[in-house]
Amino acid sequence: MANLKVTLQALLPQHHLSRLIGRLAKLEKPAWLKNALIRLFQAQYGISLAEAEYSDARDYPTFNAFFTRALKEGARPLGNSRYLQPADGVLSQRGEISDGLIIQAKGRWYSPAELLAGDAEEAKQFDRGSFATVYLSPKDYHRIHLPIAGKLRLTRYVPGELFAVNPDTTAGVDRLFARNERLVCLFDTEDGPLAVTLVGAIIVAGIATVWGGVESPQPGSIRERQWSAEDAPAFEAGEEIGRFFLGSTVVLLSTRNDLQWHQEAGASVKVCANLAD
Numbered sequence: 001m002a003n004l005k006v007t008l009q010a011l012l013p014q015h016h017l018s019r020l021i022g023r024l025a026k027l028e029k030p031a032w033l034k035n036a037l038i039r040l041f042q043a044q045y046g047i048s049l050a051e052a053e054y055s056d057a058r059d060y061p062t063f064n065a066f067f068t069r070a071l072k073e074g075a076r077p078l079g080n081s082r083y084l085q086p087a088d089g090v091l092s093q094r095g096e097i098s099d100g101l102i103i104q105a106k107g108r109w110y111s112p113a114e115l116l117a118g119d120a121e122e123a124k125q126f127d128r129g130s131f132a133t134v135y136l137s138p139k140d141y142h143r144i145h146l147p148i149a150g151k152l153r154l155t156r157y158v159p160g161e162l163f164a165v166n167p168d169t170t171a172g173v174d175r176l177f178a179r180n181e182r183l184v185c186l187f188d189t190e191d192g193p194l195a196v197t198l199v200g201a202i203i204v205a206g207i208a209t210v211w212g213g214v215e216s217p218q219p220g221s222i223r224e225r226q227w228s229a230e231d232a233p234a235f236e237a238g239e240e241i242g243r244f245f246l247g248s249t250v251v252l253l254s255t256r257n258d259l260q261w262h263q264e265a266g267a268s269v270k271v272c273a274n275l276a277d
Contacts, residue, residue: 045139100113
């Protein structure tokens with residue numbers, strides 16, 4: 001069944017479908033349609049707005065606004081660990097980068113070089129480091145936060161496929177996170193380089209950053225942007241850096257080989273909390 005699902009995804013017009021969903025998610029009128037879509041989605045996935053800025057779904061002007069809803073002030077106090085959790089979701093994989101490889105799922109691996117789509121020297125920085133993969137399901141809070149203070153050095157938009165990133169597809173598609181469309185963000189921190197990669201998926205209608213706006217799914221060539229040390233945007237630990245328009249995955253790469261993360265793969269995590277909690 002899992003192989004059949006993967007085959008069907010490969011046959012779908014992934015980018016066209018994602019753009020269509022994106023247009024629908026931006027509709028403000030008619031209000032009854034927008035509200036109906038939100039109510040249906042909320043019921044389907046059991047979404048609670050208890051921690052959200054607006055507790056009434058009708059207060060969101062579009063489905064996108066609802067989906068990328070902010071948290072109300074004080075909902076997530078920062079943990080006291082050195083590295084905070086970057087997103088709500090499931091910590092699907094974590095560990096050391098072994099022999100230049102990252103585990104995707106049982107029996108499936110990919111390399112930092114493939115994920116980052118940069119040069120060999122850039123990827124080599126992480127060869128003795130560690131990684132974490134957080135899967136955001138449709139019910140989760142969909143804003144991404146920086147786990148440690150840092151300065152943005154480079155972003156790289158990498159076009160690609162748009163397979164789903166749920167557990168079944170992750171277990172069934174080789175090198176999934178290195179094949180899907182993604183936005184690679186490289187930060188300089190006190191601990192050295194940190195890569196935060198926002199991985200797109202089917203019907204993800206865009207990836208937005210606080211410094212560059214929305215990157216919509218589209219074929220084409222790699223687009224890169226660099227900042228000088230003087231102009232680089234700086235972020236505190238726990239500060240928002242971006243958001244997904246529908247669910248996806250975040251992959252962290254650090255040059256540290258021990259981030260003192262105590263949760264095992266499969267644990268549910270909350271943004272900005274201690275990974276030791």
